Amino acid sequence: MSEGTHYTTPAIVLHWLMAVLIVGSLSLGYYVSGLPFSPSSLRLINYHKWLGITILALAALRLLWRLSHRPPALPDYVPGWQQWSAHVGHWLLYALFFAVPLAGWAYSSAAGYPIVYFGVLPLPDWVSPDKVLAEQLASLHEVLAYSLAAVIAIHVAAAIKHGMDEPIDYLHRMLSSKP
């Protein structure tokens, strides 16, 4: 059951909210990874973790919404390879929405730092402290984060490129639920 030509309002809200939070978290993560250990770096790392957990929770909501509300199909005249690339790109994004924060959460637990959301809600450690594992998870989290940044860059470039094409307004689909 296709939604017509435009995304639903919840999908639009989740898209832009997550876009802001993800770009924020990627930037913050990149910045703190180069900082020496200090009270401010400790604060920033905790903010980064809280952002990541928030993104993970929103990703779950968003996935549920998308599974129950199919996004608008691309028109028939859009070449098959472009439709295929769009689908692959979107599912890659969804996979990374979960993989990046999950790897970060596991890394934090393995390093011996349980995550306490906003300093008040303790989250379970589903990985036990383990120095060697922590280093591996740190690398994994980093590689996945860079991958997410790369896919986002392609996604944005493609959206802008197609947004300038006629006759379908790709950008308007994700800006308003009304054609």
Next chain:
Amino acid sequence: MHLRSAIVSSCFAAAVVSAPLSVQAAQKIVPAQSEVAFVSKQMGVPMQGKFERFDGQIAVDPARPESGKVAFTVDLGSVAIGTPETLIELRKPEWFDTAKSPLATFQSTSIKSLGSGRVDVVGKLTIKGISKEIHVPMTLVQQGDTLKASGEFTIKRLDYRIGAGEWGDTGLVADEVVVRPRLTLQGAATP
């Protein structure tokens, strides 16, 4: 690094041996079955740590705890917590200042029985040259000639200027540190 830790270990051993003692070392600590653990919270996150090197002269008879004595020493440089960066930070003058004052010492002044195997060990804790009287409630369980002593007490790190300066914000690293000694002692206390 090996030479340095060898020197530190020797100094530690010498300090423990030469520490002024009014205690007959009647019971020996079994290091493999003992631990000095602690919990420090940073922004709500409980960080579990411990000190790997510690020693003590302990003579406590659970049947008559009031006549017992405890002298305990912890090598602050042997702290294990968090990441390697954390350990480097903890050695600095703002924290443990291990270069100048590597040892934390505890000397008991009295031991009070609280009934049912529980005692309150009162004494002086000295860290970074600052001494404070503390109470250490412990539970004693004698099993043959093995005595198991475990307890928990809370200190305020800023009382000893631990993490003062830019780390003084207790909203970031909490002032309260919960310390959990768990000792297995071999041998009987001489009356």
